[in-house]
Amino acid sequence: MTDSTIATPAAASGHAHLSTRILALASMGLMVLDHELRVVVWNQWLASHAGLSASRVLGRPLFEVFPELAGQRLEQLVQSAMQSKLPQRLSPASQRAPFPLYASGTWGGERIEQAVAVTPFTEGKQHYCLIEVADISITVDKEKQLRGQAEALRAQSYVDGLTGIANRRHFDVALDRELRRAQRNSGQLSLLLMDIDSFKAYNDHFGHQQGDACLTAVAEAFAGMLQRPADLAARYGGEEFAAVLPDTSAEQAAQHAEAIRARVASLQLPHAPAATRPYVTLSIGVASFHREHLSDAASLLAAADSCLYQAKRNGRDRVELHSLTPAA
Numbered sequence: 243m244t245d246s247t248i249a250t251p252a253a254a255s256g257h258a259h260l261s262t263r264i265l266a267l268a269s270m271g272l273m274v275l276d277h278e279l280r281v282v283v284w285n286q287w288l289a290s291h292a293g294l295s296a297s298r299v300l301g302r303p304l305f306e307v308f309p310e311l312a313g314q315r316l317e318q319l320v321q322s323a324m325q326s327k328l329p330q331r332l333s334p335a336s337q338r339a340p341f342p343l344y345a346s347g348t349w350g351g352e353r354i355e356q357a358v359a360v361t362p363f364t365e366g367k368q369h370y371c372l373i374e375v376a377d378i379s380i381t382v383d384k385e386k387q388l389r390g391q392a393e394a395l396r397a398q399s400y401v402d403g404l405t406g407i408a409n410r411r412h413f414d415v416a417l418d419r420e421l422r423r424a425q426r427n428s429g430q431l432s433l434l435l436m437d438i439d440s441f442k443a444y445n446d447h448f449g450h451q452q453g454d455a456c457l458t459a460v461a462e463a464f465a466g467m468l469q470r471p472a473d474l475a476a477r478y479g480g481e482e483f484a485a486v487l488p489d490t491s492a493e494q495a496a497q498h499a500e501a502i503r504a505r506v507a508s509l510q511l512p513h514a515p516a517a518t519r520p521y522v523t524l525s526i527g528v529a530s531f532h533r534e535h536l537s538d539a540a541s542l543l544a545a546a547d548s549c550l551y552q553a554k555r556n557g558r559d560r561v562e563l564h565s566l567t568p569a570a
């Protein structure tokens with residue numbers, strides 16, 4: 243404890259020594275300004291975190307001690323507290339580190355993040371203002387860490403654990419978002435649903451583990467075919483994949499689908515003897531947004547699914563495009 247940390251009006255009670263001791267022990271910054279904004283109390287915590295002893299600060303106007311604060315939000319708050327006689331707070335969101343305060347012994351490093359409370363009060367006939375400065379660096383760091391973790395979790399919850407492409411949840415969100423956009427704008431949006439042919443036979447022949455490796459290779463090849471940033475390649479479930487293609491007409495989508503089909507076939511991943519082709523292939527159903535007939539996710543998915551089924555029935559390793567004119 244140092245007596246120089248405090249310059250109080252004459253002690254009013256027999257416990258004045260306690261106040262002095264408390265000021266010296268407090269693990270936060272405590273200062274008092276008089277009505278001319280001169281520093282009349284400057285506690286030990288402030289001395290050690292600002293690198294300014296009480297003897298260099300007491301009796302001087304705060305905004306002369308810290309010229310960088312003049313005209314800033316803190317000065318406005320102090321003035322407003324003194325005038326309105328109402329407490330004020332400087333939110334860390336508006337200014338994270340107003341005072342040049344540093345962890346003890348690290349001046350010149352990064353400033354301590356601060357929460358500042360300004361409380362006006364009257365003692366006798368004199369007006370004063372208490373300024374409390376709390377070090378919230380740890381809380382801010384924890385918040386940053388938690389935000390980072392939340393971000394990572396959110397990202398993970400949108401990624402398929404096996405293949406690394408978007409998962410079904412991500413697909414649902416993207417399809418909804420793009421459907422709303424299509425409703426508002428160009429009205430062009432296509433959907434591809436694709437399924438690895440005879441995949442049960444693949445698993446039965448090569449085993450589930452190699453089945454997983456096959457799914458990953460197909461997902462990588464398929465996702466690599468989508469070039470536009472707004473396109474989304476997703477694992478729809480099991481051995482099914484899906485693509486959301488914004489601003490893409492039915493014809494363009496059919497071309498994309500054909501290119502994807504050809505790309506996967508070109509990998510020449512050996513298939514099981516019981517499969518219809520010697521290599522792993524995809525069947526693909528294509529459906530496109532139509533303002534009157536296919537305007538919501540359920541109908542678009544049902545249309546793409548029925549095309550996929552059609553592709554399977556027509557021999558697999560092919561693309562079928564949804565047509566709005568029913569066959570005669």
Ligand SMILES: Nc1nc2c(ncn2[C@@H]2O[C@H](COP(=O)(O)OP(=O)(O)OP(=O)(O)O)[C@@H](O)[C@H]2O)c(=O)[nH]1
Nearest residue numbers: 437438439440441442443445450453454480481554
């Ligand atoms: N290895 C592996 N297999 C999966 C996974 N998800 C689904 N499958 C398998 O994929 C196979 C899908 O089989 P079916 O739905 O009968 O279809 P298919 O054999 O591909 O036949 P078609 O679709 O008619 O060409 C099943 O054997 C599932 O067990 C997975 O994550 N890993």
